[in-house]
Amino acid sequence: MSCGHHLAIYNFGIHVAPYGDPAVDGFIQREPLNFEAARRAIGYVGRSGYRGEPGPTSWGEQVFPRFLNGSGHDTGPSSLSLWEDVESLMAFSYSGVHAEALKNARNWNVRQEWPALVLFWVEAGQHPVWVEAVRRFERLADDGPSAAAFTFKQPYDPEGRPYAIDRARVKAISAANAEGQADLMQLVRGLPA
Template structure:
């Protein structure tokens, strides 16, 4: 459930080692639509921002990137989505289709000196903009975890208190998710890295 009328936002950011449609990034490109579909089937998924000019959900404002993407640099990859709570997000992130992508990410993404993601709470019904997500991302990079911008390792609840993660609930949700994405997993296992 969402906590106190809130949803958990996640923004992640990285830079590919090559352009999106090159052979080097093919494994990522083939998995991306399967990851999006797995998310929509996951327990606790609320929604995600799309990308302007691409099929799928609408964009939550103009897509911008953190300062770590240098002028003229290409290959930025980011996503922005909402979840009911941290346990449902963890169950999706670390088990199943998305976990497979994480396992291979080192083949597609540059090693980074910044956080890979930021978590933050928004009022239920609100959609965080890309610029708000980037602001929170940079805040986490600059100051470390705070109730305004945090990570799985240092989570906060909606009141700003440290938030223990219910690992047993994560496991139970992950088992439910696996059942709902078995067909996707069978495809993912055949894909090149």
């Protein structure tokens, strides 16, 4: 994998109820634990914050995909982050604290008629802005996977070639990450779904 690039991930959903409603408390309580688990994870580069909230600087003005229109919500749960490569992002996404949240996501989010996420490469030292991430997300929804907007199921390398994920490396990273987030997993196990 080219060390001259980082992998961006943007995800988006729509909650079943507004923030503050008990129906989404499980999500709200897990969110800071997921951000901390990411920060500790192998291959994590950084994430955008949200304007007006403590934490990292927002990477531009936060915008949302067209799928939010007509939902009755002004915002939806979304995040934008950078990772060293596909394997480190996959290891974080599908194991540990984040995997536990994914398992419960159906309790908090409406059923999606759009992709859950989009992946794309950016030059190392750069970061995407929200509007670019949303544009790629909608492109994936409209046109399917390509080198410009893809998923774990059909990944590409930074040069635009189809990419075979090193599953053994994902497993090894997941195991190493588990050690670094054991305390967070203890906290998560006590939270309501």
